[in-house]
Amino acid sequence: MTTRLGVRRILMGAAAPLLAIVVAVVVTSLILLVAGDPVGAVWAQLFKVPLPRQIVAIINAGTVYYLSAIAVAIGFKMNLFNIGVDGQYRVASFAAALFAGQGWLPGWLNVIVALLVAMASGALWAGIAGLLRVTRGVSEVISTIMLNAIATFLVAFLLSKTAVKVVGSNATNTKPIPEGSRVPGISLDGLIATPSRVYGLIVLAVVVGFLYWFVLNKTRFGFDLRATGRSETAAVASGVNVKRMVFTSMLLSGAAAGLVGMPLLFGQDYVYGDTVQSGLGFAGIAIALLGRNNPIGIAFAALLFAFLDAQGNGLQITAGVSDRLVLVIQGVIVLSVVIAYEVVRRAGIRLEQRTVAAQLAEQARTPLEGARS
């Protein structure tokens, strides 16, 4: 009986994301039809086998998305909606780039301290929202949205003050990180033939993912955090200091957000400038939802988003369709996921009720039979 329930649970777990993706494909196809775009060509481009260099790009983009989604998920577990990951990672990336660019420390030491700088500044920026929430009761939704806007202006201002001018360039960048403090990429030569390399800091994503799982599920702090997220009153009754939990989880979420830009900084850009990738924090929200705040689920969701991004890049060239279509698909997937989970959850409850009813009916019959003999 228990194994059958286990199998059913796994099937139910897989059913929701699959249902969501099928719904997303159908809805997007309808949109394409209405817009008069070539449906077949679009799906052929999106689902064709990626080239080796594109596989590397998918892994790399997935790494960054993963970190962002974990930062958002830490908040979700605590019933906090940290929309501010976007601002937090930009503040942190700038601070880390500025620090590492000075080259005060040699080689790897520079990298490690810069990572700490990033975590500290991400936590600091998120901490403002945390502090406002616990002292003045300001919703973190509101404060983090505002802090995102402030972060944009603050970083743009500080960047203009600290930028290093290159003759002939119109870009504004911080001082480049010295050669010795760049994190070398991991070559996949044995597996696929491409000169592109996977970000060395993919290790960071793995470590953060593991810590997320470990702290939440295997420590008392994690238990308290989840308990507070589910029911504040119950947590208070069991002696948890809710305010401290809120503030701490906001700091942790911010520290994780601080790491989002690090694979980009140390593995690709080596500077923080006005052409860095933006919007990673918002993608993280969608990915955390899609992955159901589960460290493995988020990894799949991050790779799916990265896959769609990479495949969507060629849409304009091969299908003559705007690559913004990918954003539509991603949005539809997120909506479908929420709906699909609800549908599957209700179906699950109905199934369970039927099973329990059958069991009860059986039990009700057995004692009677026993009494007769």
Place this chain on the structure above:
Amino acid sequence: MRHATKLAAIAAAAALSLAACGSSSTPSPGAGDTPAGTGGAALKVGMAYDVGGRGDQSFNDAAAAGLDKAKTELGVETKEASAVNGEAESARKERLQQLIDAGYTNIVAVGFAYAKSVGQVAKANPEVKFAIVDDASPDSAGPNVDQITFAEEQGSYLVGAAAALKTKSNHVGFIGGVQTDLIKKFEAGYVAGAKAVKPDIKIDVKYLTQPPDFSGFSSVDKGKAAAEGMYQGGADIIYAAAGGSGGGVFTAAKAAGKLAIGVDSDQAKTAAPDVRDVIMTSMIKKVDVGVYDFIKSVKDNTFKAGNRVFDLAAGGVDYSTTGGKIDDIKSKLDEYKAKIISGEIKVPTS
């Protein structure tokens, strides 16, 4: 828990869909068509636009005009793709590489954001010829790269002088798309030109977005809101150095019965027909000439790598006279023009 999740879902979906409709541009249906009557050996040119893409009536359209001219006059085959706001560096590289993979072995990259990707992809594909607009840095330099840059501050100086000569309230405005060093050059020239005519003139300056948010080049609504504020504050002429967002500035000018100055293209010809009459003049940045010259040089086997500067002397920047609104001050503007060309006036860049 469930409540926060649902709220988050709605917000996430909204953010994604807003991003999706952030730009009005779609790849033109004609992109990729082979012009009729050309042989199989037609030159193949791939063009990677900046944020906003074809249809922004300004910067990208100026580049597109050069491509279209090459298509009709030189019979080249073309393929176009445009950048997305906030995209990763790897996405830019991948776009250039995919154009090359599709057989388009002459690449035009529009905008300085492509500097690093052009440098790297050019190195990896030494047989492919590249042109990059708005960058002359070591990042993009290479033996197969034509770096096309402009003296935007010189053209902006002239339209600044025109604004100062034409203003009745002694109060003009400047709206920049994104506060990058490039757009600050437009501002610096404009302010210098206006002050040269009227040292006591009041100049409002506003940028629509801060990097890395480049939506300021493609948000008509933001341009409109900023311009409405400036016109209500007393400015009567606004210079819109904001790419596709300029359309919003023109709409606001029309509603307020005031004037505006266009950018990059001769916008009295390229803007929406109903707002063309508010465009007093435009600072023309001849991206089309740069692009066309690159394609022609490849076709004629006269390609030369390195930086080509399009300044006032080379006719790379200028002011437009379409609509006849500045005919009365043309002689004065041409005096300033001659002085800049002769070096008597040095226009600041920041």
